[in-house]
Amino acid sequence: MKRETQNILLVLLGGALLKIALNGTYLRYVKPGQQAWLIGAGAIMVVLAFVSITRDIIAARRPEQVVAEVDDHGHSHGGFQSHSTWLLILPVLAVFLAPPALGEDAVNRAAGRTPPPPSSSQDFSFPALPAGDVIDQRVMDFVERAAWDKSGSLNDRNVRLTGFIVHKDDSTYLARLAIGCCAADAYPVKVKLDGPGLGTLVSDTWVKAVVRYQPGSSTTESRHVPTVTLADIQSVPEPPDPYEY
Template structure:
């Protein structure tokens, strides 16, 4: 690969990292705490490319003999395509396809085998805002059944399997590659079945006690009292 091509690749890849790190789209791939790594890596790559370009220009101006490297051509420039794809069209966050490909895995599965757990009481109020992770883990592990007879509000995206409509979120350990889904089956509102997959919704309702079992990968059912479409959140993962 020619040195000029290497420098262009460094500039574009570093610029792509800076772009997604500064405009917030890095949240589609890594946790918020990783922003400084994305921005820092992009800055270093751009700086290295600039230093290399300046060095080459100085050598050329001084009359240094050029070294002709072989093996460049169309195949070399093809390496720019994935970089340009990241720079121009940032891939979206994972969605329903990733949930359906997880073979029923859930964040609640591994822990339930160790027995129940104690959770803090839910805050007072007619409607309790709650994350899907908290809702699903309480449904699977909470021996005190703190969700029973409480109305909750959650946000997620629509997912479907062969028999039901669900709402889901992906829980990220460090990056999108290790994301694990949490799912809630939506019952009682026909509007859920009419929504396209991957559309984001805010749902209010009550748990159906005893519906989160090992057989269904600890996917609780929610009797929906209200449902409304919402924009995708800035942080799509929990």
């Protein structure tokens, strides 16, 4: 591969990293804390590419300088390197094609993960829920409280959850994907919806749902997936950051 092509690929790859880091698309792949690293990596790639381009231009203006591209046999041995360099275009294409965030398929393919206890103590202590007719909670917090809070703080409370619709077999869920570092280690947290007309909900549609926890439904047998009674549901746009942490 010619140096000019390598430099162009390096500019494209660095530019792609800068693009997703600055417009927020990176949140489909990694946690917010990774933004600075993406900006730094993209900027370094672009700078290196322009330094290389500048050096090549300067060298080309020196007629006495001849750059040997081949060995004494008159051919290059860079075939494998040339082919592998073209692989740099794959992440560029992935960025510009902008695949969506993980959704229903990822939830259904995951083996599932039981929410970990909040501490090593046997008496799990959760802060009191705020007052109000309807309170907002993350799906992860709701699932954890349903699994481990023995005080029944969720009983008879209306909780608003934001997530996307997942259908599996005859069941309908509201789910989010939680990540530790990036989308590669994502795992689902979800609640099972109970109510009329659930089959008409479109998969992967983002919603805000007001629900009531059904006491005793978050058990080892249910893999600590609580069942909730659906009181109200509204479609909403996908949030800029689709994951929970």
